[in-house]
Amino acid sequence: MKNKYYMKLTGKYLLRMVTLLIAVSIISFLLVSMSPVDPVQQYVGAVPVSLIYRRPVLDIIKEKFVTSLALMAAAWLFSGIIGFTVGCVMGAFHGKGPDKVLKKVCLIMCSIPTFWIGIVFLMIFSVKLGWFPMGMSVPKGIPTDQVTVLQRIHHLILPALTLSFLSFANVALHTREKLVDVLESEYVLFAKARGESGWSILKRHGLRNIMLPAVTMQFGSFSELFGGSVLAETVFSYPGLGAAASAAGMGSDVPLLLGITLFSALFVFVGNMLANIIYGVVDPQIREGYINE
Template identity: 35%
Template structure:
């Protein structure tokens, strides 16, 4: 009876600690989102000049005073700053981000049209760079100090130092211009054939930008995995496993790599949000119609509502990726669950 009562109390204490942890995380990320939204609201109003110039673009100089006043009323700029702030925050939570001055339709609709292309580009690049970076990083750490390690480390450091736009331009010069193997811009062909041909053309137009993002990001996964593996390979349990006669393959993948992947996993989840903003340069180089290209087009056209929408999308992506890392990391590392329980019971 006493044991059952003790287990029940322990379970309730763990559940209570878990709820408190979720509550703190919810408050923390809500505050971060509110601060990001506030900065997004303040940008056009703190910039030099009239906020109308940022929301309406260069065409504002061609409007008559009556048209200017009507547009100012439509944008809500005739209200007090506090009232504008309230309207902006309520609109953001209702996904009402205003209308694009360049495209002439709601910003949310423009984002929906471009969002899929960015995910189609970023997802395979993230998976490929993650897989290759982890495999090569583990292999390099196991062969520390050998020629294979030095060669891989030199290659990855070189790739890490190269800017993404330069890699993309080299790919266009070699594979699109000189060899003529692959298209150099866009996401879809100008002339649509059969469904199979259409899909094939989309894939062909993905190869160069996906390869560019992969080469530009693989170095970070490699270096992090290699560093974490070197630290793990120096642990006592690795020497004990090696003394028991476990094969090299088993030591790397069953013992060392599983523990070395913990910091890599955090980096991967955070990269989910960061890569969306990191694709801006690559999408611009290849004229790929994603979120990054949309940001470039809105900056050139001074389409501030769309710029605000893109910044908000990137901010929410980064916050969601960090939240995903916080929620799923205890599933990967049992020690985090114990630490969380201890934190709640203090």
């Protein structure tokens, strides 16, 4: 049964991936062709982008993505842990003081742009307190091969926290709604009538039922992380793929811009695919329903 599910799912997603890449390629090329800016003229007197590398676009994307991957992975973990924890607290205290305060905070965070959070973090934690460096992924004046892991983590924390604030509020609000639904269900009311404690109900019934939606929501946030990384990396001068995309757009580097656009579409597609696969693996009913389609 599982083998049939995986074979059908693989074929479906391969077809979708090819279709998506073709569509993104055509749309991106048409948009670039309709642009009033002449790429050749734009290079005259402008800051060069990928032309300074004199290398294939694929090599540049690989190099930049390694740096961005560490940033997005850390931000992804931060947003998931913080969002899930805050959502559980709001759901457990539904309608009470902690729920009202945290809900307002999450709603405010949903409307705050990433670059503004990054600037505020820089002013507080870098300029005023001096806890973190002003930017870059490694210390200045030190060869790359001599940079320690701790130094890289030190430069990574602040931009990762900034990027995590982009999606943790959505995860928190989503987790809260799912937990409230579970805690107001009939079987939870029956458990309360039997004298089961609040922590036992949250652990046995709440967390078990909200974990899967939270994980799915987290994997679906890949598009937000990739889009937010453009602004976060620009604010912190972090030399990743997002900063390369911003520079390519400003400098009208069409080959690099189209390459990053295709890669970002593939990256988001993989995130959504993983979310659907996890759904099918964890929930047999979804898997059986998909096979019988």
